[in-house]
Amino acid sequence: MAIYSISGYGSMIADKGRMDAYVKALRQAVKPASVVLDIGTGTGIFALLACQFGAKKVYAIEPSDTIQVAREIAYVNGYADRIQLIQQLSNQVKLPELADVIISDIRGVLPLFQQHIPSIVDARKRLLAPGGIMIPQRDTLWAAVVEVPHLYNRIVSAWDDSEYGFDMKAARQIVTNIWSKGWVAPAQLLTTPQSWATLDYTTIESPDISAEINWDVAKSGTAHGLSVWFDATLAEGISFSNAPGMPELIYSIAFFPWTEAVLLRVGDKVSVTLQANLVGDDYIWRWNTCILNQENPTEIKANFKQSTFFGMPLSPAQLRKTAANYVPTLNEDGEIDRLIVEFMSSGMALGDIANRVKEKFPSRFRNSPEALTRVGDLSKKYSK
Template sequence: QFGARKVYAIEPDEAIQVAREMAAANGFSDRVEFFQDVSTRVDLPEQADVIVSDLRGLLPLFGRHLPSITDARRRFLAPGGRLIPRRDTLWAAVVQAPDLYCRHVDPWDDNGYGLDMQAARRLAVNTYHGGPVTPGHLLVEPKCWATLDYTTVESPDVGAPVSWVMERAGTVHGLILWFDTTLADGVGFSNAPGAPELCYGIAFFPLSQPVRVVAGDTVTVVLRAKLLGGEYIWCWDTRVLDGGDSGRTKAQFEQSSFFEFPISAGRLQKWAADHVPKLNQEGEVDEFILSRIDSSTALGEIARRVLDRFPARFADWRDALGRVTKITDEYGL
């Protein structure tokens, strides 16, 4: 409707079929070409003048958002082209939020039966949570933690300290993080506390323990986000100084979302660089299926061979066919 000669739409999910149907229903099938895949595996026939994307989760630092944008900018964007959004600015503030803290942590402190549930509590305080935050929760003025300029960003990792001198007394329960976006000059939106509710949210990073502060105390949080594989690991190291005096520490915590998942010692050993792995039965099944994908054998025949090779693993031919289609859907053409 706004004059685009051609639109290339990229989406890995089956929801792309809905977009195809809507394009056809509105007479745009000849101008919109669809690619069902992740963008980093797509090659376009030409570069684009505008790239519109939204791969965020609760925050812009989510999954492979930044690597995907960086790749698209390099390969898909024509010289002088525009990215929408252009940038995201992430803001941080410490909050007094007993309601949020109690919702996630209190069940492990006071379970009513006198049980020691500290193992679960450690998971809760090393996990960031989404939740409703109002301006009244803030103990300080927000500070900019990071700016993601999509026209130049290269690294998916972000880290920086933020520090405040308290101007009033209160109890610090954690740190919150949100973002403002710039879509184009003079156009954007925010999911800050008090702003209209959006599909995004505000991230709440709880402290290991609430800390009582008074005017003059200094709160410093070193917040880091590092992409490992396809997931971010968040670390937030907090130090509260009595009256800002570096010699008098009221509280100090080191927390990380690495600890939000219970991981056995055996599994950690399997991740070591010197570990020598071998395939389990599930790996052997997948390897067998992949070796039979030869551009000439039908799925039903592959399933029959899988059932013959692993009769104790599959209930029947249909069960084996389900596994074959799952593998070919991921790796086949």
């Protein structure tokens, strides 16, 4: 679950391209009798707008403590009676009525982000009235091969040019398997952008995406990887895009670096299999690239197999702990958490639990308030 700062939510509200589109879509969708569900309400801007446009009831869901700020804002603006704020994940919520409109913006740089798609699928199936409206309706993902030395050097220069004379290639292998973000100008595209996936939120079922993209290089240059962005359709005729050349939005553009920079000529053929699989709360991305020489189509200029899995440095000792046949024993932190959860299950008050934990682990907690902080963190995570 992404947790944003209040200033982060402020940046989202200040993004005119994003906000103007959402305002138009809400104004078009909300009717005087509408019930609206706002997933990931943050400080509550969409919930407030829904009320302003005449919604009779808004259910605003936000799992983080930012919800308290949303509650205060709803009150001072006179909408506390129409906005019901719910501090939970949307897939844990049961509503007393179905929503006529569901609005959300729980994307990251790309729509394939954490539990975004599973949350939307669940809400559509359980919480949307028949014939109800989803905002956004769909996102279309695009990709192009790019020449972006400013982005690439930011990633690899520390490992390529060690002024101390050491070979740092082991770190380079990791950082070139991690995607980042950065704006790209249209002149830096070496291929024509290709649409490789459409996420239709009215029908989508799976959070996983895989597609093969093929390009004939349109402009010679030194290619450093792929830029990936999306066009958002909030309602028919209402959209925005973070494509190169468009006004900059809060989302930026994703950059998937190649293992090495490659000199491309017009007519070279680039084939990329781009795949995203949701594992737990995060996506594992794969981008496998094959480049063929236009002068000799059987000559492979480059062949990269990359994945964010390779961007996670894991020691053999840590990998061993994830094996199916590994039999774990609790370390001291595990013993502390186990004891706290046992006391919570027995119905003991948090202050009493903190005192007991401090007595059991005197070297870990200098005083009861310190132990209470640890107990409180687990209470926020596990208690109803």
